[in-house]
Amino acid sequence: MESISARNISCLLILTILCGTVISGVSTAGQDLWIAILFAAALFMPLIYIYCRICSLFPGKNLYDIIQVLFGKNLSFMMILLMSCYALMVSALVLRNFVEFTVVIALQDTPRIPIMIALIVAATYLTQSGPRVLGRWSLIVCVLIISNIALTILLALDTIDITNLQPVLNHSQRDFAVNAFVIGSIAIGETVLVMTIFGSLKQGESPYKAYFAGVICGICALIFIVLRNLLILGPEMIQIAKFTSYMAVRIIHFGSFFERLESLISFNLILLGLTKIALCLAAASLGISKLLKIENSTNLLLPVCLLVLALCSVIFKNMFEMFDFAEIYAFLAIPFQFLIPLIIWLRAEIKMRKKQSA
Numbered sequence: 001m002e003s004i005s006a007r008n009i010s011c012l013l014i015l016t017i018l019c020g021t022v023i024s025g026v027s028t029a030g031q032d033l034w035i036a037i038l039f040a041a042a043l044f045m046p047l048i049y050i051y052c053r054i055c056s057l058f059p060g061k062n063l064y065d066i067i068q069v070l071f072g073k074n075l076s077f078m079m080i081l082l083m084s085c086y087a088l089m090v091s092a093l094v095l096r097n098f099v100e101f102t103v104v105i106a107l108q109d110t111p112r113i114p115i116m117i118a119l120i121v122a123a124t125y126l127t128q129s130g131p132r133v134l135g136r137w138s139l140i141v142c143v144l145i146i147s148n149i150a151l152t153i154l155l156a157l158d159t160i161d162i163t164n165l166q167p168v169l170n171h172s173q174r175d176f177a178v179n180a181f182v183i184g185s186i187a188i189g190e191t192v193l194v195m196t197i198f199g200s201l202k203q204g205e206s207p208y209k210a211y212f213a214g215v216i217c218g219i220c221a222l223i224f225i226v227l228r229n230l231l232i233l234g235p236e237m238i239q240i241a242k243f244t245s246y247m248a249v250r251i252i253h254f255g256s257f258f259e260r261l262e263s264l265i266s267f268n269l270i271l272l273g274l275t276k277i278a279l280c281l282a283a284a285s286l287g288i289s290k291l292l293k294i295e296n297s298t299n300l301l302l303p304v305c306l307l308v309l310a311l312c313s314v315i316f317k318n319m320f321e322m323f324d325f326a327e328i329y330a331f332l333a334i335p336f337q338f339l340i341p342l343i344i345w346l347r348a349e350i351k352m353r354k355k356q357s358a
Contacts (some may be wrong), residue, residue: 003202008135011142013191013214016279018221019094019272020187029179030235031164032171033227037151039176040184041219045190047338048215050345055198055207057348061354062199063192063311064290077291079340084287086336087193088304091169091280092311093120093329098273099312100319101243115187116312119270124305127285128298134278148264149221153228156252160231161311178327185330189337190276192216196283242323245269247264258292281305 029036058066064082098113126134128273191211198207228247230238242248246265282297285304289297316322 002132002200004128004135004197005129005202006205008139009032009194009197009201009210010214010217012135012275012279013194014142014218014221015138015145015272016191016194017215017218018225019081019276020222026239028239029129029171029175030239031166031178031230032169033179033230033238035169035224036176036179037183037219037223039180040188043180044184044188047341048191048211050190050341052208052211054345054348060203062197062286063195064287065199066344068214068290070169070344070351071205076148076232080287080290083340084284084291087196087280087283088191088307088311089286090190091284091308092315093275093278094273094276095308095312096315096322098270100322103268104230105243105246113313116309120277120305120309123274123281124272124301127281127287131197131282133284138275141275145268145271146221146267149224150274152249152264153224156228156232161234162231164230164234175203182327182330185333185337186221188215188328189333192337193283194339196286197279208353220228224305237304241322242319280309300325323335331335
């Protein structure tokens with residue numbers, strides 16, 4: 001069985017969190033957006049502990065294996081089905097996000113279907129290569145993206161305006177709560193799907209170390225990105241513009257040597273999208289293979305990809321529906337990000353205590 005190191009899983013978690021920056025245009029917190037991200041981290045950190053605890057109680061098992069161990073045949077079938085459908089939904093949403101980004105930014109007259117096929121074929125190849133390759137890919141991409149973030153921040157030092165962060169805490173409690181909940185569910189809550197590959201974690205490595213290191217680093221990187229965008233664009237533009245990272249870096253010019261830096265952001269976002277789609281495809285195909293009792297989940301990648309393409313084609317009519325859906329999605333994701341993991345955790349703790357007392 002292929003193994004993946006805790007460091008590579010942490011990198012995968014960082015990329016999963018940063019992938020949410022492509023829809024940062026849903027924010028209504030203006031200059032307080034970075035504070036809303038801190039609130040989101042505080043709100044969702046207990047969930048991360050639950051995910052870690054579940055994985056630590058069952059070393060060498062993925063999320064679906066744990067469900068089968070803890071619950072009966074019918075209930076485990078239903079829970080695996082729900083989580084597999086969630087993985088399908090997230091993969092379709094992410095694919096559509098990046099298709100819309102590509103169409104709006106670079107290929108306005110290109111039909112969406114060819115772009116969808118090109119992205120999902122690349123993601124499928126990455127998924128089929130196995131968790132070890134996905135982990136190494138995540139490490140390389142993570143280094144590239146962190147380097148690009150640092151480079152764009154350094155080159156923007158003569159462009160930023162510190163007054164764009166003022167006044168601080170100028171929004172209502174409702175604005176903070178809504179933004180924290182939406183950003184947390186998209187950026188942090190979707191890391192629940194990473195639990196599906198924890199069965200490949202190297203023996204002896206700590207799930208806590210992998211999960212918390214990845215989530216904390218991902219949140220810090222997300223805050224740096226948001227601060228960069230705020231300092232360059234200002235709060236009004238942040239609330240109006242879509243794909244704010246692309247818009248912010250487009251303004252940066254460093255003499256005549258560094259120009260057209262927005263191509264770096266496009267490159268970053270496409271790599272992020274491919275990684276997250278690959279993770280979702282792996283989670284969906286593995287879950288469906290458990291339901292159908294198929295040994296090799298990669299045999300199901302083709303039908304899973306076709307399902308994702310079909311769902312991606314009809315899920316939104318245009319880009320504006322995509323951004324409007326973000327707040328609705330935060331509520332739809334509650335059963336998958338919170339309720340099901342909570343039930344699994346409570347059941348696992350009860351079973352472990354009974355086992356220890358026996």
